[in-house]
Amino acid sequence: MRVTLASQPAEPGRENEDFAAAAPGAAVLLDGAGVAEAETGCTHGVAWFSATLGGLLLSTITTHPARPLAECLADAINAVRTLHEDVCDLVHRASPTSTVVAVRAGAGALEYLVLGDSTLLLADRDGKATAITDKRLDEVGRRLRGPVDELPTGSPEHAAALAEYRDTLAGHRNRSGGFWIAGPDAHAAEQALTGVVPLELLASVTLLSDGATRLVERFEITTWQETLAVLSSSGPGELIRRVRGAEAGDPEGRRWPRGKACDDATALHWVLPL
Incomplete structure (x- = not known):
């Protein structure tokens, strides 16, 4: 195996x-x-x-x-x-x-x-890549997070809107019609x-983890096929390095609105025997 x-982690320390x-x-x-x-x-x-x-x-x-x-x-x-x-x-x-x-x-x-x-x-x-993701949280989040995405990531106003969004989101957790x-x-x-x-x-x-899928899911600057190529050639560490590079280029979430400027990112790649 x-x-x-x-x-x-999202931030050192x-x-x-x-x-x-x-x-x-x-x-x-x-x-x-x-x-x-x-x-x-x-x-x-x-x-x-x-x-x-x-x-x-x-x-x-x-x-x-x-x-x-x-x-x-x-x-x-x-x-x-x-x-x-x-x-x-x-x-x-x-x-x-x-x-x-x-x-x-x-x-x-x-x-x-x-x-x-x-x-x-x-x-x-x-070599075809197929992603299996539970989209129910994303679907609920899209309905609720509009005020968050309109504000600069990390600003006091963004933090307040994010806290309200998370509190509202919790009301949809583990129930029919939610996630x-x-x-x-x-x-x-x-x-x-x-x-x-x-x-x-x-x-x-x-x-x-969703922190490691940001290049595809959140930023939409690459594909699952390209992600697989990076994993196969350079490994999970390189994938996370590229995510961090994209995050660093948009620290206030102007290009890519998001709750956290950086997120914990994890990738486990298991190559099966031929």
Whole structure:
């Protein structure tokens, strides 16, 4: 199993709320959702939540190879809940949540699960790239974030509008007509996108947090095919370097309106044997 991985926090010295890891025949990536220094009701924090959930999920999907990925995720969510429900306020409006991407190879097929706005990028033997992304958060966000995108990123006015947007967005979390993400309630796992792809068709599998997909999804200056070429030739670290270069060229979000000038960025690239 040949895996390369790169992960970088939004800013030097800040905690990275992304988590990614691999085990023989399996990999997971999580992007924790939170606001730096904001009250969440959790004494542990967002990075703890995404890393703990990710570690437990990877353990579950490898030790129970016949159990569906959605059920493994529900088990992991419940396990994390038991670890901190006695000391943390899990009904807090801003209780930590996380996107989830998980893959597992076995019996000639790759199983996958995607929940939230992280991305699974599949490359076939002919070099074609197919991205699997849960678009429900983006669809809700587009309806709500107009006032945020009209203001310079990082300005006091932008920060105030962003806080109001996030508070409103929380009201659409894990409910019909809104979007779904891993948090205190294991029922969210039932809403994940899942599927199976024959392994013989695949050349590589890549797991990406939304901070690593900005060149395609947010900035629209490259394609999934070009992203795959960078990953294959230069690796995940080069992809993140290019994202940082684009972000640095538009620090106030004038060209590309966004909530954060920079975001945690993680890419895990798994090359499958011929």
